[in-house]
Amino acid sequence: MLIEAAGLCAGYGDARVLHGVDLSVGEGEIVALLGRNGMGKTTTVKALMGLLPAMAGRIHMGGTDVTALPAHRRARLGLGLVPEGRRVFPTLTVEENLRATAVPGGRWSLPDVYALFPRLAERRSNFGNQLSGGEQQMLAIGRALLTDPRVLILDEATEGLAPVIRREIWATLARLKDEGQAILLADSRLQAILALADRAVILTKGEIAWTGATAALQADAELQRRHLAV
Numbered sequence: 001m002l003i004e005a006a007g008l009c010a011g012y013g014d015a016r017v018l019h020g021v022d023l024s025v026g027e028g029e030i031v032a033l034l035g036r037n038g039m040g041k042t043t044t045v046k047a048l049m050g051l052l053p054a055m056a057g058r059i060h061m062g063g064t065d066v067t068a069l070p071a072h073r074r075a076r077l078g079l080g081l082v083p084e085g086r087r088v089f090p091t092l093t094v095e096e097n098l099r100a101t102a103v104p105g106g107r108w109s110l111p112d113v114y115a116l117f118p119r120l121a122e123r124r125s126n127f128g129n130q131l132s133g134g135e136q137q138m139l140a141i142g143r144a145l146l147t148d149p150r151v152l153i154l155d156e157a158t159e160g161l162a163p164v165i166r167r168e169i170w171a172t173l174a175r176l177k178d179e180g181q182a183i184l185l186a187d188s189r190l191q192a193i194l195a196l197a198d199r200a201v202i203l204t205k206g207e208i209a210w211t212g213a214t215a216a217l218q219a220d221a222e223l224q225r226r227h228l229a230v
């Protein structure tokens with residue numbers, strides 16, 4: 001597995017939010033981390049990235065136990081994050097935003113990112129705070145790719161975006177999947193995930209309520225109603 005969490009517990013201050021989450025993403029896989037708002041998706045993402053400490057449990061990347069490693073070390077081992085709310089640098093241009101995260105020798109170059117998102121090429125001299133929400137998300141994805149991630153993690157990839165931009169983002173992720181990119185998608189909505197993800201993990205109140213093949217989730221309307229915003 002490229003990344004594997006076992007019995008992961010994490011939270012804020014004394015408050016535990018995750019109570020033993022098991023989750024893995026393998027080579028070339030797209031895994032969906034689903035659940036209604038407030039169920040612990042972002043907390044899981046932060047704990048995987050090393051942005052929150054694990055209170056219990058282990059996280060492995062390949063054969064390496066990364067549970068005690070800080071975020072920048074895990075990033076270097078191959079975790080790329082597109083965070084909830086995007087967080088592009090507002091006072092840097094598109095090109096400066098991209099250059100800020102690029103690692104030498106990675107699979108992605110700036111021209112590759114501009115080819116993936118032609119709109120970013122047109123906007124390369126604009127500042128982060130001059131971009132639309134969709135352009136910011138393209139920039140956030142481009143930045144994450146330039147860190148050469150073995151696993152790309154997107155937290156609410158299309159939240160707050162217009163339908164046409166949403167479709168464009170999902171289509172781009174489908175292209176990345178075709179190229180073998182492993183992806184973890186944290187999302188509260190099911191619909192777009194169904195076509196994309198191989199497996200799904202559903203969180204309820206920081207615990208795994210269900211896990212299985214996306215096709216099984218697709219076929220189970222009652223399961224969807226119980227746990228998801230459809």
Ligand SMILES: Nc1ncnc2c1ncn2[C@@H]1O[C@H](COP(=O)(O)OP(=O)(O)O)[C@@H](O)[C@H]1O
Nearest residue numbers: 012015017035036037038039040041042043044
């Ligand atoms: N910074 C924080 N401090 C304290 N509690 C938080 C913080 N962020 C999230 N929480 C709580 O943790 C729980 C899970 O939140 P979160 O992981 O953001 O859920 P999701 O991403 O599934 O919407 C919620 O009850 C939320 O209120």
Ligand SMILES: [Mg+2]
Nearest residue numbers: 041042084156
């Ligand atoms: Mg969230």
